[in-house]
Amino acid sequence: MTGSLVVVGTGPGKPELMTPATQAALAAATDLVGYGPYLDRVPMLRADQCRHASDNRVELDRARHALALAASGRRVAVVSGGDPGVFAMAAAIFEAVESGDPVWRTLDIRVEPGVTAMLAAAAEVGAPLGGDFCAISLSDNLKDWATIERRLKAAAEADFVIALYNPASKARPHQLGEAFALLRTVKATGTPVLFVRAAGSADSKVVATTLAEADASVADMRTLVIVGASTTRQVGRWIYTPRGAKS
Ligand code: SAH
Numbered sequence: 001m002t003g004s005l006v007v008v009g010t011g012p013g014k015p016e017l018m019t020p021a022t023q024a025a026l027a028a029a030t031d032l033v034g035y036g037p038y039l040d041r042v043p044m045l046r047a048d049q050c051r052h053a054s055d056n057r058v059e060l061d062r063a064r065h066a067l068a069l070a071a072s073g074r075r076v077a078v079v080s081g082g083d084p085g086v087f088a089m090a091a092a093i094f095e096a097v098e099s100g101d102p103v104w105r106t107l108d109i110r111v112e113p114g115v116t117a118m119l120a121a122a123a124e125v126g127a128p129l130g131g132d133f134c135a136i137s138l139s140d141n142l143k144d145w146a147t148i149e150r151r152l153k154a155a156a157e158a159d160f161v162i163a164l165y166n167p168a169s170k171a172r173p174h175q176l177g178e179a180f181a182l183l184r185t186v187k188a189t190g191t192p193v194l195f196v197r198a199a200g201s202a203d204s205k206v207v208a209t210t211l212a213e214a215d216a217s218v219a220d221m222r223t224l225v226i227v228g229a230s231t232t233r234q235v236g237r238w239i240y241t242p243r244g245a246k247s
Contacts, residue, residue, distance in 0.1 A: 008025050009115070010081055081117075084112070156186035
């Protein structure tokens with residue numbers, strides 16, 4: 001038996017937002033590797049499938065484990081939430097390949113795209129990502145806060161719509177407030193700010209406000225924050241960013 005490894009994303013929550021290609025990859029796998037709550041989103045697809053649930057913070061260990069299983073001949077699916085390439089396991093797999101057993105470079109490794117939180121969140125409110133946008137993770141587990149601040153400032157100065165992943169967690173309660181304070185020094189106070197919790201799931205919740213009034217405590221680990229560009233605006237009950245921006 002020849003081993004393989006596919007990295008998949010479950011989408012933001014609703015089963016319908018998991019792609020058919022991802023479902024097929026999951027059904028073909030002998031082993032599923034991932035953070036427990038993401039594995040729980042995957043229905044039991046075959047009786048002979050092994051599940052290897054692990055803690056959220058041990059991504060590199062999980063990646064090495066998955067690669068070792070594939071090298072031993074198993075058909076492994078590594079499961080992320082959303083899209084597996086956006087702040088998730090696909091990059092962890094390649095980091096492990098880069099620093100690991102040279103044999104891993106010859107493995108059959110593939111990535112399936114998924115619906116990332118930013119897209120599901122945007123769809124909940126209209127089309128806030130209709131113009132140029134960028135995505136920044138506020139997690140400083142793997143990068144310095146100074147780097148995050150530099151990127152926030154540059155994105156604000158360039159008038160991008162900014163999608164903020166990992167806005168808050170119990171271990172990091174202050175980052176989002178600091179990010180808003182920095183953005184207020186560049187962007188207009190009336191700039192739309194959207195907090196979308198559990199986007200693309202049955203219990204999604206949207207809080208729409210402005211940069212002046214945005215309260216960082218609204219966000220938690222399941223929230224995606226979108227900060228508009230100067231053109232982002234409301235029409236009826238929707239928020240959108242026009243496609244063009246002429247200066
Ligand atoms: N790979 C994931 C992102 C992992 S980073 C993806 O593509 O969506 C984890 C962060 O993603 C969370 O802190 C939150 O900011 C965001 N997130 C993930 N799922 C979400 C959802 N359903 N609704 C809102 N934000 C979500």
